[in-house]
Amino acid sequence: MKAVTWQGKRDVRVEEVPDPRIEEPTDAVIRITSSGLCGSDLHLYEVLTPFMTPGDILGHEPMGIVEEVGAAVPDLSVGDRVVVPFQIACGNCWMCITGLPTQCETTQVTSEGMGAALFGYTRLYGAVPGAQAEYLRVPQAQFGPVKVPEGPPDDRFVYLSDVLPTAWQAVSYADVPEGGSVAVLGLGPIGDMACRVAQVRGAGRVFGVDLVTDRLRRARGVETFDIRSFDSEKELVQAIRDETDGRGPDAVIDAVGTEAHGSAAARMVQNASALLPRKLSGPLAERFSVDRLAALHTAIELVRRGGTISLSGVYGGMADPLPMLTMFDKQIQLRMGQANVRRWVDEILPYLTDEDPLGVDGFATHHVPLSDAPRAYETFQKKQDGTVKVLMRP
Incomplete structure (x- = not known):
């Protein structure tokens, strides 16, 4: 089959790889009909290269049709239309039952000290072949796949794999x-989808911050702030505070993560690490890696005292300095983590109706064939051609 493979920093290729097959009774194999290109895939494209191996198959946002089913998967049948969550979880362990499938005790990558295995996301998360491909082996298929109805196009449901629950x-x-x-x-x-979710869930005011014109224009019903319009972070923070009686917003969602703009020194360290031989860069990254923390520092400064910061952007640093005095003094609540997909699916499904209140049908900016993956990665990483969300079709 054809699949998108990682070959090095900013080097992805579409290659022929072996077809997946049933390996365990709890496996299924699906024929992929749509697969998303995620912002966290870009971290593999540039920053997290020490944890990648040439030939790794990328991607973790798939939906498709069931082709084969293992003997221990009672609720799936050949021909079912499914969305596959990006994490691999059993559904039966204490963590899964508690609503934390990202910490699944069956699939935890204990050799790396990490949580549940993920599709297409570095050796830290199990080096499981990913979903930007024609076919996908789905472990723990007795729990993971979400069956969706025939009829509506893939765009209606594919975001249940990652974007919507995140x-x-x-x-x-x-x-x-x-x-x-x-x-x-x-x-x-x-971030765009979080703005939409916040609005349908009753937020009174939603402020969106970015520096890409296309993204600012696309934000629906959001009071937008263009970072480029301000001379400093303090000016941006003050402008939003002025809209909230001088206190700052009740909550801040950091949907940027490790590749934030305005973190020149950390960017230099990340780039230098990515150029080292893998035998050196991997151990260094595990112990001394740093993130570009401009977005998180802005969140800490911006949120009102006693407010909450929610991190959905991926961070991977092991030696990040944080302003603990400020965080303690402001009594900030901080929550974070990979999205626990199956925990939220039942709450989200009622919004995937004909009325489409979240605008999922028009959410993708680009639909491309799998063969165009290298170009899609490049334009997304460079924020060119209005690229916000890409769906690949094998």
């Missing part, structure tokens, strides 16, 4: 009071 959890963790205010830093796919 945005939903970001808003849930932000704990925005009814009629309250929330600022969303970064209006890429997750």
